Amino acid sequence: MRFRTHKFSTTMLFAVTLAVFMLIIFALTNAGLDPRAGHFRDFDPEDAAPACFGLLGLYHSIAIIFFDEDDSTPSKAKAAADSHIPRAPDSYTGFIRQPWYKVLSVGPVFAAFSAASVFLWHTFAEFPGTPGTMWGDYASSALPALALFLACWSAANIGFMFAAIAEAFNRDHPGITITSLIVMFIVGIGLTIGFIFMANGPTDRILTLAALVFPLSLCASVGTHVWARVRVARYDAAHPHQSPRARRRATKFGARKVNQGGPGRGGPPVDLLEPGERLLMHFRSDRTPEPQLLIATDQRFVRASILGSDRTFILEQASPGQLSGGTSERVGHDLMTTAHFRDRRAMRVVGGDPEQSRAFAEAITFLARTGKVRR
Secondary structure, three states, X not given: OOOOOOOHHHHHHHHHHHHHHHHHHHHHHHOOEEOOOOOOEXXXXXXXXXXXXXXXXXXXXXXXXXXXXXXXXXXXXXHHHOOOOOOOOOOOOHHHHOOHHHHHHHHHHHHHHHHHHHHHHHHOOOOXXXXXXXXXXXXXOOHHHHHHHHHHHHHHHHHHHHHHHHHHOOOOOHHHHHHHHHHHXXXXXXXXXXXXXXXXXXXXXXXHHHHHHHHHHHHHHHHHHHHHHHHHHHHHHHOOOOOHHHHHHHHHHOOOOOOOOOOOOOOOOHHHOOOOOOEEEEEEXXXXXXXXXXXXXXXXXXXXXXXXXXXXXXXXXXXXHHEEEEEEEEEOOEEEEEEEXXXXXXXXXXXXXXXXXXXXXXXXXXXXXXXXXOO
């Protein structure tokens, strides 16, 4: 289960789809039809609103299942064009690699469309509800819609919190990942029951409760998202992932050699450079068993692993036009040097000299902004 965030319009599309789907479900239950088990049975229209409120809670708490791709990694076409660009490790919730606005937009967008669609439910409901309750006041006051909006957004935040935990442990503790996803669905069932009772609950009490839960759920979602990003980055830096083809080639032939020769004074092994390619700058870290490099040339940007004095293996690479800047920061006790890109995930190495890391980050940021190498 990976998170598709290639365009904001995708989030809008799924939000509209959910709103239309729930409108259809309410219309069926309001007409006395129960669309379960593949056939229609009698249903008490008085229970239509509570049942549909419950479904809104369930779908928001497991909203991650609507998104099944992670476009932060190179596409299949790009990977096919360059066999040295490895496929990213399998991910349950790749959304943690995505820009913040894309991650944080899902909850409010889904909640806004859902809360607005309930006004349509009320226009043809057989049982308009009891005054003073969420359902009974929905057509006469904006407070029930605000309460439902905050409740749905909170449910999405809670689901994303468990999704981030699942991602954080996916690579090294699959048992925790599976447990987190199971708990997410169990909590989703609990939220479903809560939303069912919410429909006939007092508006003022529900709004107060939603206003209290919302900031807590948002902080929990953002906090686990940040923590998961750091944990995944550390693991990926310490355990470089290679494509199956790359592993077979490395096992059978060893690292790729283009030119023979020494590494050059202070530079990377020259076998890394293609004929005519010019090295602009590089940063080296010896934190991993095989030292890693971030390298900028006039033709590409590369993260590579040093296998020997004149042998390197390319782990990731991108075109110069994708580079957007660099950062050097402390993550816990580790120094993290990161190159950021447009339309693909960042490249990171852990460790190295702090001054060199900072200088490298500033240099590639200058390169990305001006297209020139700082002298």
